[in-house]
Amino acid sequence: MTIVPQPCARCGELIPAERIEAVPETMVCVQCSQEIGGEFKVFVTPERTSKDGSLKKNYGGYSTRKVRKPLKPKGQA
Numbered sequence: 157m158t159i160v161p162q163p164c165a166r167c168g169e170l171i172p173a174e175r176i177e178a179v180p181e182t183m184v185c186v187q188c189s190q191e192i193g194g195e196f197k198v199f200v201t202p203e204r205t206s207k208d209g210s211l212k213k214n215y216g217g218y219s220t221r222k223v224r225k226p227l228k229p230k231g232q233a
């Protein structure tokens with residue numbers, strides 16, 4: 157599979173193929189990701205595997221949900 161560098165959604169610089177390979181869903185370059193404090197907000201939700209009201213403790217896993225932060229062009233606060 158060939159990875160084609162894509163332009164950053166924020167500053168327009170090309171995102172290196174290595175970054176796209178590491179984070180396929182990325183839309184911004186490393187620098188912009190750092191400047192906006194991370195591209196995604198990650199929500200971690202414990203998975204309930206027992207019925208409500210049950211006293212039985214369960215140790216279900218956690219599901220994570222990534223939400224992409226709104227991207228603004230560089231220079232616009």
Ligand SMILES: [Zn+2]
Pocket residue numbers: 164165166167168169184185186187188189
């Ligand atoms: Zn950028």
